[in-house]
Amino acid sequence: MKKKVLAMFLATTMVLSLTACGSSEKTPATEAENAATEATTEAGGETTQASADAVTINFSFDQGVGEPTQKIVDEFNDSQDEVHVNCVILPQDAGAVHDDFVNKLASEDTSVDVMALDVTYVAEFGAADWLLDLGDYFDSTTTDQYLAGTIEGATYDGKLVAFPWFTNASALFYRSDVLDELGVTEVPTTYEEWEALAEKAKGVNGVEYLASFQAAQSESMVCDWVEYLWNHGGEVLNEDGTPNINSEANIKGTQKMVDWVNDYAPEGVTTYTETESEQVFLAGKSLLIRDWSGFWSSANAEGSDVAGKVGVTTLPVGEGGAEGHSCLGGLDLVVNKYIDDAHKDAAIKFIKYLTSYDTEKEMTLIAAQPPVLKAVYEDADILKEIPFYADFYNVIQGGKSRPLSPSYSKLSDAIQRNVHEALTGEVTVEDALNALQAEAESLQ
Amino acid sequence: MAMNKKKGKVSLEKAESRAAWIMMAPAIVVLCVIAVYPILRTFWLSIHEMVLTDPASGYPFVGVKNYIQIFQDKRAIASIIFTLKFTVCTVAFELFIGFGAALIMNNAFKGRGLVRAAILVPWAIPTSVSALMWKFIYNDQYGMFNDILYRLHIIDSYKAWLSTSGGSFMALVVTDVWKTAPFMALLILAGLQMVPDELYESAKIDGANVFQRFFSITLPIVKGTVLVALLFRTLDAFRVFDLVSVMTGGANGTESISLYAYNNLMKFLDFGYGSALAVMIFVVVFIISMIYMHFMGDKLDEM
Numbered sequence: 172m173k174k175k176v177l178a179m180f181l182a183t184t185m186v187l188s189l190t191a192c193g194s195s196e197k198t199p200a201t202e203a204e205n206a207a208t209e210a211t212t213e214a215g216g217e218t219t220q221a222s223a224d225a226v227t228i229n230f231s232f233d234q235g236v237g238e239p240t241q242k243i244v245d246e247f248n249d250s251q252d253e254v255h256v257n258c259v260i261l262p263q264d265a266g267a268v269h270d271d272f273v274n275k276l277a278s279e280d281t282s283v284d285v286m287a288l289d290v291t292y293v294a295e296f297g298a299a300d301w302l303l304d305l306g307d308y309f310d311s312t313t314t315d316q317y318l319a320g321t322i323e324g325a326t327y328d329g330k331l332v333a334f335p336w337f338t339n340a341s342a343l344f345y346r347s348d349v350l351d352e353l354g355v356t357e358v359p360t361t362y363e364e365w366e367a368l369a370e371k372a373k374g375v376n377g378v379e380y381l382a383s384f385q386a387a388q389s390e391s392m393v394c395d396w397v398e399y400l401w402n403h404g405g406e407v408l409n410e411d412g413t414p415n416i417n418s419e420a421n422i423k424g425t426q427k428m429v430d431w432v433n434d435y436a437p438e439g440v441t442t443y444t445e446t447e448s449e450q451v452f453l454a455g456k457s458l459l460i461r462d463w464s465g466f467w468s469s470a471n472a473e474g475s476d477v478a479g480k481v482g483v484t485t486l487p488v489g490e491g492g493a494e495g496h497s498c499l500g501g502l503d504l505v506v507n508k509y510i511d512d513a514h515k516d517a518a519i520k521f522i523k524y525l526t527s528y529d530t531e532k533e534m535t536l537i538a539a540q541p542p543v544l545k546a547v548y549e550d551a552d553i554l555k556e557i558p559f560y561a562d563f564y565n566v567i568q569g570g571k572s573r574p575l576s577p578s579y580s581k582l583s584d585a586i587q588r589n590v591h592e593a594l595t596g597e598v599t600v601e602d603a604l605n606a607l608q609a610e611a612e613s614l615q
Numbered sequence: 616m617a618m619n620k621k622k623g624k625v626s627l628e629k630a631e632s633r634a635a636w637i638m639m640a641p642a643i644v645v646l647c648v649i650a651v652y653p654i655l656r657t658f659w660l661s662i663h664e665m666v667l668t669d670p671a672s673g674y675p676f677v678g679v680k681n682y683i684q685i686f687q688d689k690r691a692i693a694s695i696i697f698t699l700k701f702t703v704c705t706v707a708f709e710l711f712i713g714f715g716a717a718l719i720m721n722n723a724f725k726g727r728g729l730v731r732a733a734i735l736v737p738w739a740i741p742t743s744v745s746a747l748m749w750k751f752i753y754n755d756q757y758g759m760f761n762d763i764l765y766r767l768h769i770i771d772s773y774k775a776w777l778s779t780s781g782g783s784f785m786a787l788v789v790t791d792v793w794k795t796a797p798f799m800a801l802l803i804l805a806g807l808q809m810v811p812d813e814l815y816e817s818a819k820i821d822g823a824n825v826f827q828r829f830f831s832i833t834l835p836i837v838k839g840t841v842l843v844a845l846l847f848r849t850l851d852a853f854r855v856f857d858l859v860s861v862m863t864g865g866a867n868g869t870e871s872i873s874l875y876a877y878n879n880l881m882k883f884l885d886f887g888y889g890s891a892l893a894v895m896i897f898v899v900v901f902i903i904s905m906i907y908m909h910f911m912g913d914k915l916d917e918m
Contacts, residue, residue: 439755439775
């Protein structure tokens with residue numbers, strides 16, 4: 172414990188001294204930068220005459236997608252000789268990656284050109300004005316080919332500050348064998364229709380609970396919660412970014428989540444993140460689970476009690492909701508605003524390559540991450556390899572991004588504490604949302 | 616060399632003390648870099664407003680504003696209260712269980728060596744690992760804790776222990792006591808072994824019963840050791856971080872002050888306020904140490 176505290180201390184001071192140095196030496200750094208820029212432009216001019224000396228850009232992303240990305244970058248480097256991409260691989264920890272980018276961008280560092288940023292931080296970086304506006308490079312005929320929710324999540328204050336790379340979405344997985352047993356031919360689409368099955372399903376093929384999901388005080392609970400809101404016609408933030416948390420629809424949505432926690436889920440659901448909720452479903456104890464798309468393969472893997480008995484559908488709709496929306500995750504590509512034009516052009520060229528049909532398709536096949544380009548979901552090779560995507564495409568089309576707030580980490584923390592208190596019954600739904608509204612307003 | 620020759624005997628003492636300083640220099644430099652600098656730096660940060668994602672603010676000097684904010688922040692107060700409650704409960708249980716275990720281990724019996732080694736196992740497991748392990752033990756579907764209580768007919772159905780604030784607090788205390796009582800036991804055992812057997816023998820001859828022997832001989836002699844053990848445990852318990860972070864993530868009113876400081880520093884990147892919290896932890900820990908030192912000082916004088 173002592174070590175941990177010490178390590179924290181040290182890490183803090185190191186991180187701090189880095190940023191402090193960065194910010195205090197801002198002026199000389201920028202001067203050096205300008206000089207460097209001039210140098211490269213000159214060099215660039217010369218090399219054009221001598222023909223083809225590549226512009227080198229640095230691409231920073233986390234270890235989680237390290238191997239497949241490295242492969243794709245290598246192919247890009249081999250395919251042409253104008254741009255050379257260097258990989259800067261960071262640890263697989265969204266928080267650590269975020270801090271690394273913040274340190275670099277806050278000090279106007281140009282050592283990294285393109286970054287793969289978790290979708291939840293796009294608004295924060297956009298609000299700090301650190302990102303290149305990609306709207307000039309991608310028009311609407313291009314962006315229309317991508318999943319609407321992912322483009323929306325890459326837009327801050329009307330500007331396309333990021334470009335989706337790949338995504339992730341939640342879906343509702345159900346036990347098809349139990350529905351067959353009950354003689355249900357049409358898969359329910361609303362919360363109430365599922366609730367009606369709860370009593371009947373109990374005891375059928377080992378089912379004890381209607382649903383398993385994530386309600387521990389954590390980021391995964393935030394995802395579950397916003398889905399309950401959306402599917403009851405609610406929203407966390409207004410169009411202009413002001414919080415609108417204690418609205419009628421949000422109260423209804425949160426109340427539904429509380430009901431499901433109390434009446435339709437295992438007692439410990441308020442301590443569950445993904446792993447615990449999956450254990451319940453994989454042991455055959457629950458009829459439903461709300462989980463990320465990757466769960467499909469674990470549900471059907473060897474050792475699962477429910478392999479081959481799982482179906483997938485959109486999340487249920489509640490009163491006031493129009494369609495079942497899923498929460499989106501995934502990574503966006505962003506470009507450092509402080510790099511020079513030659514590097515910007517190279518970065519755009521690279522992003523266009525990464526998000527092209529062929530690369531998205533390849534990335535889907537080798538990394539098993541859902542693509543953002545709609546057409547890939549209808550590709551014959553993809554459907555042959557991952558037949559699940561035929562159903563999943565319907566789910567992900569309704570995908571939405573979590574609230575695009577510049578202070579997302581604080582907003583998420585406030586949501587986690589207040590909503591969790593409502594879920595455990597410590598406070599009423601109205602009180603929790605009023606308190607959350609007040610906290611969210613103070614973040615404005 | 617020439618200098619030494621000139622000054623001769625006079626500087627022998629000086630030269631020796633200089634040599635001592637030179638030899639200590641590396642250690643002092645290292646200490647300054649890894650201990651003094653971070654503490655000073657944290658203090659410096661705590662009197663500035665510094666939110667890393669808001670470089671536009673220019674990180675101005677704000678004096679004691681961050682410290683005042685601690686006392687206006689309900690969440691900070693709640694976390695301090697939780698941490699104090701946690702510290703008092705765990706240290707008290709650890710003292711009783713540790714003392715009891717030490718008294719048992721101090722007796723001669725078969726397999727004593729084995730027991731002494733085995734009792735250290737919980738202490739040897741990294742906290743984050745044992746926290747994960749205990750989290751599973753408290754699981755509402757598969758947890759061993761539920762299974763045992765159910766078989767003993769203490770509960771009539773499985774409970775989700777970590778879903779209520781009382782349950783979470785109990786779970787954290789049990790886990791911490793399980794992990795660190797052995798440490799307490801071992802330190803106290805070392806103290807017990809310093810008690811000479813002749814004292815007990817002569818007390819027995821004088822007709823003192825087992826309680827009189829414990830309170831008049833054992834307790835006064837091991838008091839110093841017990842205080843040292845208590846000091847270590849109190850400081851560790853007050854700074855509890857990994858156990859809470861893994862087991863509850865601060866849910867159900869179990870956010871410790873260290874966890875809250877970490878959240879401010881690393882999640883919200885609010886280095887000013889986070890550092891103020893860290894400095895406050897440092898000050899409280901320092902005060903606790905001083906209090907213990909005071910009692911120990913008395914003890915040392917008596918001896």
